[in-house]
Amino acid sequence: MHHHNHYYGQTHILSRYAGFDFDHPPRLRGYLQHGWNIGCGWNPVHEFYDGAWRFTWSDAPRRRGHALGRRNYHSIGAPFLYLMELEPEPEEPVEREGTLWFLFHGWEGGKIHGDHQRLIDEIRETEPGPVTFSLYYTEYDRPEVRGFYEDAGFRVVSFGRRGFSYEGTDRRFLFKQLAELRKHKRVAANRLSTAIFYGVAAGCEPAVYGDPMEMDGENPLFGGQSRIERLWPEMLGKTVDLEAARATTDLELGKPWMMPPAELRSLFDWRERV
Amino acid sequence: MSELAAGVQVVRGEMQPWTDHTTPRPALAALLTDVVPANRRTLILGPHAPQLIESVLAHSADVTILVRSVADAQQLGEDFGPCLQVIAGALDGLQSEPYDVIIASDGLDRVLGYDSADLSWTARLAALAALAAPDAVVVLGLENEFSLLNLLDSRPADERHGDDEWRPLHDDPTRPVSVDQLKSALPWTSEVYADFGSRTFVRADVAATARPGELPTRLAGAALESVDVPLLSPAAEGVDTAARAGLLAAIPTGWLAIAGAGATHDVYAQSADVVLTADQTLTGWDTTITGEPPAPAAAPTATAPTATAPTTAAAATTAAAATTTAPTADGGSLFFDPSVVPSTVPSGVSVESVLFRLAAAEDVPAFRKLAADLGDWVTESRLVLRWDDVIYDGDSFAYGVSGWVAEDPIEKEDLLAAAWARFHDRLIGQRRRHPWPPWMLGDDLISAWLGMSGVEPPEQTPATSPDSLPATTEQVACGKELAAALDVVLETSTTIVDVRTTLAEAEEAKQELFELKGHVYGLERTLGFRNKAMKTRENRIRELRGQLQRLTTAHERIRGSRTYAVSRVIFHAAQVRKPKVVARKLARRIRQR
Numbered sequence: 001m002h003h004h005n006h007y008y009g010q011t012h013i014l015s016r017y018a019g020f021d022f023d024h025p026p027r028l029r030g031y032l033q034h035g036w037n038i039g040c041g042w043n044p045v046h047e048f049y050d051g052a053w054r055f056t057w058s059d060a061p062r063r064r065g066h067a068l069g070r071r072n073y074h075s076i077g078a079p080f081l082y083l084m085e086l087e088p089e090p091e092e093p094v095e096r097e098g099t100l101w102f103l104f105h106g107w108e109g110g111k112i113h114g115d116h117q118r119l120i121d122e123i124r125e126t127e128p129g130p131v132t133f134s135l136y137y138t139e140y141d142r143p144e145v146r147g148f149y150e151d152a153g154f155r156v157v158s159f160g161r162r163g164f165s166y167e168g169t170d171r172r173f174l175f176k177q178l179a180e181l182r183k184h185k186r187v188a189a190n191r192l193s194t195a196i197f198y199g200v201a202a203g204c205e206p207a208v209y210g211d212p213m214e215m216d217g218e219n220p221l222f223g224g225q226s227r228i229e230r231l232w233p234e235m236l237g238k239t240v241d242l243e244a245a246r247a248t249t250d251l252e253l254g255k256p257w258m259m260p261p262a263e264l265r266s267l268f269d270w271r272e273r274v
Numbered sequence: 275m276s277e278l279a280a281g282v283q284v285v286r287g288e289m290q291p292w293t294d295h296t297t298p299r300p301a302l303a304a305l306l307t308d309v310v311p312a313n314r315r316t317l318i319l320g321p322h323a324p325q326l327i328e329s330v331l332a333h334s335a336d337v338t339i340l341v342r343s344v345a346d347a348q349q350l351g352e353d354f355g356p357c358l359q360v361i362a363g364a365l366d367g368l369q370s371e372p373y374d375v376i377i378a379s380d381g382l383d384r385v386l387g388y389d390s391a392d393l394s395w396t397a398r399l400a401a402l403a404a405l406a407a408p409d410a411v412v413v414l415g416l417e418n419e420f421s422l423l424n425l426l427d428s429r430p431a432d433e434r435h436g437d438d439e440w441r442p443l444h445d446d447p448t449r450p451v452s453v454d455q456l457k458s459a460l461p462w463t464s465e466v467y468a469d470f471g472s473r474t475f476v477r478a479d480v481a482a483t484a485r486p487g488e489l490p491t492r493l494a495g496a497a498l499e500s501v502d503v504p505l506l507s508p509a510a511e512g513v514d515t516a517a518r519a520g521l522l523a524a525i526p527t528g529w530l531a532i533a534g535a536g537a538t539h540d541v542y543a544q545s546a547d548v549v550l551t552a553d554q555t556l557t558g559w560d561t562t563i564t565g566e567p568p569a570p571a572a573a574p575t576a577t578a579p580t581a582t583a584p585t586t587a588a589a590a591t592t593a594a595a596a597t598t599t600a601p602t603a604d605g606g607s608l609f610f611d612p613s614v615v616p617s618t619v620p621s622g623v624s625v626e627s628v629l630f631r632l633a634a635a636e637d638v639p640a641f642r643k644l645a646a647d648l649g650d651w652v653t654e655s656r657l658v659l660r661w662d663d664v665i666y667d668g669d670s671f672a673y674g675v676s677g678w679v680a681e682d683p684i685e686k687e688d689l690l691a692a693a694w695a696r697f698h699d700r701l702i703g704q705r706r707r708h709p710w711p712p713w714m715l716g717d718d719l720i721s722a723w724l725g726m727s728g729v730e731p732p733e734q735t736p737a738t739s740p741d742s743l744p745a746t747t748e749q750v751a752c753g754k755e756l757a758a759a760l761d762v763v764l765e766t767s768t769t770i771v772d773v774r775t776t777l778a779e780a781e782e783a784k785q786e787l788f789e790l791k792g793h794v795y796g797l798e799r800t801l802g803f804r805n806k807a808m809k810t811r812e813n814r815i816r817e818l819r820g821q822l823q824r825l826t827t828a829h830e831r832i833r834g835s836r837t838y839a840v841s842r843v844i845f846h847a848a849q850v851r852k853p854k855v856v857a858r859k860l861a862r863r864i865r866q867r
Contacts, residue, residue, distance in 0.1 A: 002796070003803045019734065027800070029713070029793075049796040051789025053711050062636065074709050075638065165803045167810060256639035262731035266718040267711065271734075271744055 007034040007162040009171035010079040017082045018261045018270055023171070029269045030072075032079075033057050034162075036194040036252060038227055040065035055267075058254035074267060077258035080198050083174050089182060089203075098129035099186040100204070101154075102195040104213050105136035112139065114213030116148040119190060122210050123154075126238050130155070132184065134177075134195070137161050178202055192228050192235050200249040208236045282344075282351040287364020287387040290344040294321035294384050294438075299472040301542040302379055302530070303329040304549040304564045309535040310334065311411055314374035319365065319402065320385045321346060322377070324353060330377055331357060340368055342387045364390040365401050372407035379530060381415040383443050392441055396448040396459065403461050411534040412462060415469065419444055420451045422512045422525040423471075423498060426505045428773050453478045453523050462533030467542075468526035473497035474543040475530060480554055481523035486514040487623030489552060489559055489675070491522060492662060493543045499766040501527065507774035508704055514627075543675075546610040546763060550675050558620040561675060563612035608678050608759050614657050615677040619665065624674070626661040626697060633701060636709040642726045647671075649727030652693075654686050658760050659693040662700070678760055687729050691753020694723040696760065705778055712786075720753070721746035 005011045005028045014032075015025030030053030033041035041054065041061035048054070053072045056062050062073035101123060104112060123131060133154040139145045140158035149156050159177045160170025170176075177198060181187060187199025190210040200206050212225055229236065234244040250256070265271065303326050310316070310333045318330060318339040327350070331337055338359040341347050347362035354360070361368065365385040378385070382398040393401065399414075406412055418424065427434060435444065450456040453466050466478040474497035476490045484490035495513040516525045532538070539551035539562070552559040625648065632641040644666075651671045652659060656679040663674035684692075698720050701708060710719055725731050732745035832838050850856050 002800070029711075049799065050792025051785070052792060052796065059636065072711065073636070074711065075636075165810075166807045259638075259642075260725060260731070262725055262734075263722045265734070266714050266722050266746075269711075269713045271718075 002031050003163075003165050004034055005032040006166055006169050008173040009169060010034055010174070012171045013079045013083045013086065013174065014264065014268075015270075017086060018264045018268070020270065026268070026270050028055075029053060030055055033061060036078075036197055037061075038223060038231070040068055040070065056254070058252055058257060060252070075254050075257040076264070076267070077254040077256075078197075078201075080174055080178070081201060081253055081255060081258055083178060084201065087175065087178060094183055096183060096185040096203075098131060098184055099123075099127045099188050099207075100132050100134060100180055100184040100199065101127070102134045102187070102189040102193065103136075103139060103149075104189065104191040104193060104215070105139055112213045112215045114190075114211045116145065119210045119213075120148060120152045120154075123188075124152070126207070126209065127186070127188070129185065132157055132180065134158065134180070174198075191225070192232060196235065197249045197253050200245050201253055201255075205242055206235060206240055206245050207238050208240075209238045281356065282347045282360045282362055284344065284347075285340075285361055285363030285369075286367030287342065287390045288344050288347075288362040288367075289342045289387040292343040292387075293345050294341065294343055296321045296323040296380075297472070298323045298325040299379075299544070300325065300547060300549050301473060301475055301544040302326060302469075304551065305467070305475055305530070305538065305542045306330060306377065306379070306413065307332065307564075308538045309411065309413060309532055310375055310377070311535070314411070315371075316375040316377065317370075317373040317405060319376055319378040319405075320380040320382070322380060324350075326377075326379065327354065327358065334375070338370075338373075340365065340385070342385065363387075365398060366390055366393060368405065370405060373405055373410060374407050375411045376402060376406050377413045378402060379413050379415045381417055381528070383417060384438065388440050394448045395443075395446050395450075399459065399461075409534060412464075412532070413535075414460070414464075414531045414533075415528055416450060416456055416531070417444075417528045418451065418469075418526055419449065420524065421527045422509050422516065423501060423503050423505065423527055425525075426503075426507055426509060426512065426772075428504045428506045453529065456529055456531055460531055460533065464531040464533040465535070465538070466523075467530040467532070468494070468523045469528040469530050470494040470497035470526045471501040472527070473500060475541070476522070476526075477538075477540045478523040478529070480540045481526075482520050484517055484522050485623070486517045487627030488517070488621065489619065490541060491517040492624055492674070493541065493550075494522060494526070496662075496764070496766065497543070498527070500764075502770060504770050505772040507772050510704055545675075545677065548610055548612060548677075550615065552619070552675070555618075558618055558622075560618055561615060562617075563615055563677070608658060608680055608756075608763050610677045610763075611656070611679045612677055614673075614679055615675050616673060619674055620667060620672050622665040622667040622672070624662050625664040625666045625671065626700070628666055629661060629697060630701065630706055633708040634706060636707075638709060645723055645726035646728060648693075649690065649729070652686055652690055652727075654683050655689060656680050656683050658684070658756055659689040660760065661693050661697050664693075678763060680756070684756070687724070688752045688756065690724055690727050690729060691720065691750045692756035692760070693753075694720045694727070695750060695754045695757040697723070699757065699761075705775065717744065717746040717750050717754075720750045724749070 010032055011025045011028050012022050014028075016022040020026055031042070031048060033054070033056045036057070037043070039061070041056045048070070051072065053074065054062075054065060054070065056065070056073055056075045057078040059075050062075055065073060131154045133149040133156045135146060135149070135156060135158050137158050137160065140156070146156055157180060159180070160173045161168050162173065163169025177195070181199050181202035181204055184199075184204055186207060187196060187202075187204035188207040188209070189196050190208070191212045192208050196206050196208060232248060234241060235248055259267070306326060306329045310330055312333045313336070314334055316330060316334045316337045318327060318337065321341055321343070322339070327337075327339065331354070335357070337357075338361060339350060340361045340363065341350065342362070342364055344362045347360045350358060351360045364387045365382075367390070382395055382402065385398060386393060402412075402414070431444070450459045453468075456466060457464055467475040468478050468481045469475055470493070474493045476484070476494060481490055481494070484494075491513060495510055498509045498513060512525065513522070516522050540554050541550070541552040541559075543550045543552075549564040551562045551564060625644070628644060629641060632644065648661075648664075648671065657673065657676070658678045658680060660676060663676040665672045665674050698716075702715060714722070721731060732749045735745055
């Protein structure tokens with residue numbers, strides 16, 4: 001329904017899981033959460049059409065949305081988890097090494113600002129092995145940002161674009177991210193974010209540290225960084241309790257809310273039609 | 275006192291023409307059987323169904339009945355003959371020696387005629403007490419003005435009581451409206467039963483401790499479902515709330531006070547033509563089925579009454595109660611089999627109440643887990659499965675007191691489908707909160723729950739026409755028919771829709787329209803995005819075509835130039851690797867010409 005549903009190829013993954021075509025997924029009747037956040041699952045000013053159904057990863061965004069006067073929620077679990085089922089790790093996985101480090105990224109409407117050199121220094125001090133630095137294309141395409149990390153000797157990667165208006169979506173974005181995560185022992189970022197949860201789900205040890213940086217037009221409606229510190233302290237720091245992190249990750253990505261393909265087809269109204 | 279035909283006597287205050295409607299009340303009959311002492315001088319006061327009269331006659335030969343309607347009295351005289359002394363007239367017109375037993379289970383609202391004095395409820399009670407011996411057994415009914423159904427009745431007060439309220443009987447300040455007030459008003463020490471629609475009687479102190487989903491609450495709720503009263507809102511929610519408040523004994527349709535009688539059971543509940551009795555134990559309930567011989571649901575006969583023999587549930591035979599039936603999918607029928615009702619039922623709440631709670635909390639993972647556990651527990655059986663009669667203690671499940679079975683064993687998948695279909699109807703019908711979208715309701719949702727219980731989903735088949743039914747329809751068809759058949763025998767289907775449901779349906783229709791408009795907007799928005807994407811691609815194609823055209827023009831211009839021709843000659847000449855050989859060949863060809 002909404003073009004955001006195609007971001008990172010999430011609908012494509014669910015379509016394949018439900019037994020439909022990956023490249024041309026059926027229209028999804030509602031809104032699909034496309035990233036973890038501390039609010040209702042969408043940005044604070046996201047518009048929804050009347051009576052829209054909202055498919056969240058987990059129950060917490062549903063509860064927060066309910067408090068905002070919104071109804072018609074159903075939690076389904078993050079599509080990334082379904083991808084992990086579709087693309088299981090090889091029986092003999094590659095030996096994990098180093099850290100996949102995610103820089104808090106901006107988006108098409110907002111650039112980030114911060115002290116990249118100080119962050120690099122801190123990463124060098126902290127990370128025991130080689131560092132692969134993941135930049136979203138909004139930073140990857142800015143030589144002045146990418147150069148910092150390349151010059152620091154890090155391997156710099158980007159998984160592609162999430163697209164806009166059904167154009168330019170890298171449908172294998174999450175495939176590439178999953179593959180890269182499975183090569184690394186640690187996942188780290190300067191803010192608690194989707195990538196950290198994906199990393200923990202993919203078997204990495206998480207770490208969240210360094211300058212969180214700032215983004216143009218950040219809306220503090222949901223409480224910002226201080227609320228994250230109050231709600232998820234177990235996910236923050238250079239070393240964290242892995243069991244606690246896994247438990248939180250399962251909850252935030254909605255692992256208990258995952259459902260079998262037939263149920264997903266019914267839920268999305270993806271019945272076979274003439 | 276004068277005498278009419280058929281040995282009917284008449285005292286002051288009789289009514290003619292008039293008749294008082296009565297209905298068989300098997301649970302009450304079973305209660306009277308336990309209460310009425312043998313061979314004592316007995317008065318039945320007010321209109322009582324023949325079945326109830328039979329249960330009294332089974333104990334005593336000296337029985338008198340006082341009814342205000344002459345026509346009813348004559349009919350009773352004809353039906354029962356000399357074994358029942360029938361008097362037509364009003365309570366205040368009866369002068370008699372004291373009775374050892376007085377049965378007034380219909381209450382004191384239909385014991386006076388239009389010619390009687392305006393006696394309050396208390397005055398009528400005094401008149402009754404005057405007819406009772408000092409150690410008499412008295413059974414007295416009282417309609418509850420504070421009953422849940424009364425509170426929810428959608429009719430104005432003056433439209434509720436038909437033609438027999440020539441004086442406002444119910445607006446009587448002396449009339450008790452609680453268990454305590456009733457006990458205080460009676461001149462005898464009494465045991466009080468809460469009467470739910472005359473189908474279920476629960477000892478008041480037991481009802482006061484019953485909580486939502488527990489046996490007395492389940493039976494009370496089911497009994498109220500079968501009462502045909504136009505309501506403002508469904509009663510089920512109120513029953514549960516009252517139970518949570520410990521007020522189940524405060525909201526029944528009536529009470530039955532019993533004075534001077536010995537021990538009875540805690541619960542009497544009608545199920546088809548049999549009666550379940552239950553007694554609370556430390557761990558649950560001991561149950562008994564009082565069965566009656568198979569009998570068509572016709573008018574009572576004048577045959578000599580026989581005592582109904584109580585048996586333990588486990589020992590009762592299926593033949594004892596093959597009475598009420600309903601067709602099922604395979605052409606068979608459902609009937610009540612007392613032998614499948616366990617003789618002990620654990621305490622605990624119904625699975626349905628837990629599922630309702632999980633659905634309202636939108637806790638699908640816990641709902642899924644419970645559904646999976648139920649799927650593991652259920653096995654092929656003749657007993658029709660219903661989640662409102664499966665007891666859950668947090669770890670294990672146990673069957674409740676429903677004895678409705680099919681003739682032949684039903685496959686596990688169909689049993690589960692029947693249970694989920696019934697649950698679906700009750701969840702959606704009662705407009706309870708849940709997390710599933712409207713397009714999923716119906717067969718798809720039942721199928722999804724079946725999937726949670728471990729039943730393989732049907733294979734997706736491509737639709738062949740716009741009207742093609744989804745594969746789930748066939749999967750759940752048998753279960754739905756079983757659930758419908760169960761509804762018929764439980765007599766819980768009512769044709770009267772309550773006001774809240776009607777309002778909610780109207781609001782839902784408006785909401786649906788609102789949401790459909792939103793859906794159209796969403797589709798138009800998607801089309802807008804797609805259109806934008808198409809335009810982007812169209813522009814790109816146009817750009818590429820322009821580039822191609824420019825390149826083609828340039829290419830043709832180059833190909834037509836002298837420079838290009840010379841370059842081609844040079845190019846071909848350059849291809850010649852052995853010029854001497856080529857020269858020799860050319861020379862040979864020239865010579866041959």
